[in-house]
Amino acid sequence: MSESKSSAAPRAAVGSVSKGRKTSMERRSFFSWLAVGWIAFVGVTGGFFTVIIRFLFPNVLFEPPQSFKIGYPEDFAPNSVDIRYKKEFNAWIVRDDESIFALSTVCTHLGCTPNWLATDNKFKCPCHGSGFRMTGIHFEGPAPRPLERFKIGIADDGQILVDKTKSYKWEKGEWENKDSSLKV
Amino acid sequence: MNLVAIKSAIDALSAPTISFTILTVIFPFIFPPSDWFEKIHRKTGLWRMWTKPGGLIGMILITAFFVIGYFDVYFNKTLTKADNFPIVLMIYSMWFLIWLGMYKAYRNDIRIEQGLKPEEYNDPDDKVLVWPDLVYIEFIALILFQVFLIVWSILVAAPIEEPANPAATPNPSKAPWYFLGLQEMLVYYDPWIAGVLLPTFIIVGLMAIPYLDINKKGDGYYSFKERRVGIFIFMYGWVVLWLFLIIIGTFFRGPNWNFFGPFEYWDTHKVEALTNVNLSEILWVKWLNQGLPSNILIRESLGFIVTGLYLFVLPVILAKTYLKDMLAAYGPTRFVTLMILGLVMLALPIKMYLRWIFNLQYIIAIPEWFLNI
Numbered sequence A: 001m002s003e004s005k006s007s008a009a010p011r012a013a014v015g016s017v018s019k020g021r022k023t024s025m026e027r028r029s030f031f032s033w034l035a036v037g038w039i040a041f042v043g044v045t046g047g048f049f050t051v052i053i054r055f056l057f058p059n060v061l062f063e064p065p066q067s068f069k070i071g072y073p074e075d076f077a078p079n080s081v082d083i084r085y086k087k088e089f090n091a092w093i094v095r096d097d098e099s100i101f102a103l104s105t106v107c108t109h110l111g112c113t114p115n116w117l118a119t120d121n122k123f124k125c126p127c128h129g130s131g132f133r134m135t136g137i138h139f140e141g142p143a144p145r146p147l148e149r150f151k152i153g154i155a156d157d158g159q160i161l162v163d164k165t166k167s168y169k170w171e172k173g174e175w176e177n178k179d180s181s182l183k184v
Numbered sequence B: 001m002n003l004v005a006i007k008s009a010i011d012a013l014s015a016p017t018i019s020f021t022i023l024t025v026i027f028p029f030i031f032p033p034s035d036w037f038e039k040i041h042r043k044t045g046l047w048r049m050w051t052k053p054g055g056l057i058g059m060i061l062i063t064a065f066f067v068i069g070y071f072d073v074y075f076n077k078t079l080t081k082a083d084n085f086p087i088v089l090m091i092y093s094m095w096f097l098i099w100l101g102m103y104k105a106y107r108n109d110i111r112i113e114q115g116l117k118p119e120e121y122n123d124p125d126d127k128v129l130v131w132p133d134l135v136y137i138e139f140i141a142l143i144l145f146q147v148f149l150i151v152w153s154i155l156v157a158a159p160i161e162e163p164a165n166p167a168a169t170p171n172p173s174k175a176p177w178y179f180l181g182l183q184e185m186l187v188y189y190d191p192w193i194a195g196v197l198l199p200t201f202i203i204v205g206l207m208a209i210p211y212l213d214i215n216k217k218g219d220g221y222y223s224f225k226e227r228r229v230g231i232f233i234f235m236y237g238w239v240v241l242w243l244f245l246i247i248i249g250t251f252f253r254g255p256n257w258n259f260f261g262p263f264e265y266w267d268t269h270k271v272e273a274l275t276n277v278n279l280s281e282i283l284w285v286k287w288l289n290q291g292l293p294s295n296i297l298i299r300e301s302l303g304f305i306v307t308g309l310y311l312f313v314l315p316v317i318l319a320k321t322y323l324k325d326m327l328a329a330y331g332p333t334r335f336v337t338l339m340i341l342g343l344v345m346l347a348l349p350i351k352m353y354l355r356w357i358f359n360l361q362y363i364i365a366i367p368e369w370f371l372n373i
């Protein structure tokens, strides 16, 4: 085939290489090699991206559930801050004179985690020194707004249920919302 | 002399309110931007800082501070922290480089006064070839620096802390040393301003200097007198508003980001009772004795007026009065750019003092829109 072609249209042949019978490739075998090449290419890139996409989904998720039960209202002493849930759930459970609420542990300045200083009765951020009262209201340092509160309610079994998917911001007047704190 | 007394004196003086004020007040006498300052600079002998003995005394004082600090129980902890080693180097190199520049500038100033050419023109033949002269020097400096870095990294273990835990932020939490000036700014400004706007202004402003500076003198040689205002402003921004803030952040900030003197115990429970107020609260609650208006724009109106006056009206007034000549010389575009850069730079110390004196938190406080100035 290549022979007839090259003899029929010698001018179409490119360069001198194609004239040699042994070096030129059959058209059909060229297509089959092309197919193999493409399949290999698709296989490799496909595998590559599959692995990468798989990588985005970790085997184990350490994320704790977004809503959790923290026991009964009586478990919390009045005027106290409970720091037991800080590590796992990033929330402080505060009980003041009339209500229980869950404060987010994310500083509203740049997002560090403040510490509860029981002796000074305040949350104090170690990054730029913002201070928050027990209620979450900011009063010193650069934080421009109070800590956010999480949704809190009573579950069917009488335990307190904190739901972190919903948070309430003071500056938007959302602390008025009945779900932002639990009257006791 | 009693070392304890000296230490507590240094502790008291290093409180940023005091040390920052002292630095700001004496700064124009160290880098005199006008004839009046120059006169006092000469009379008090401050100019001797920029002579050889002055440079040496500076080095000795810095070293004495570190030696005394090394043997102090509390300062030793800060000083020998691996993170803080670069700051020690920074303080030495900062002093040396400023001194070197000023020393050469003062020698040239005297020569220029006598009608001579600056010293730089007295080199055997004015020009040096890039290759091999400059490249060789750079190459040797590079090798020496490599050696230094390798020795450093072998001798001092990297200051790596325990694995990160989102629930426990180290107290105090410090940025890398070169960012501590930024972290100080964050104490006074909202993250958007201190973390994004001001750094952008710094970088853009520094890049703009060659285009803004039309003073042809001092080109290619050291000189102070010929560009004293420029040097003064730059030095204030660099030394006080950047380097000194790094030093405060490194040595004077302890747990809960409270201030501590260098020789003071880092007491986690040090209480500094502060209650910050926004300008709107001062206006409505304190002065007008009523609640905050619910309309945000009315609530923050005073803040907007003050900011507007500062950023937009002040340059116009200055252009008409005090800086008339400057406007004529620099043209409106340069003038406006310089004004904005300068006013933004000055806004940092202004805000620091407002915080220190009036506990003022934000001039415009609209957390609803994430706009706090």
Ligand code: FES
Pocket: A107, A108, A109, A110, A111, A112, A125, A126, A127, A128, A129, A130, A141, A142, A143
């Ligand atoms: S992140 Fe808490 S004060 Fe800046």
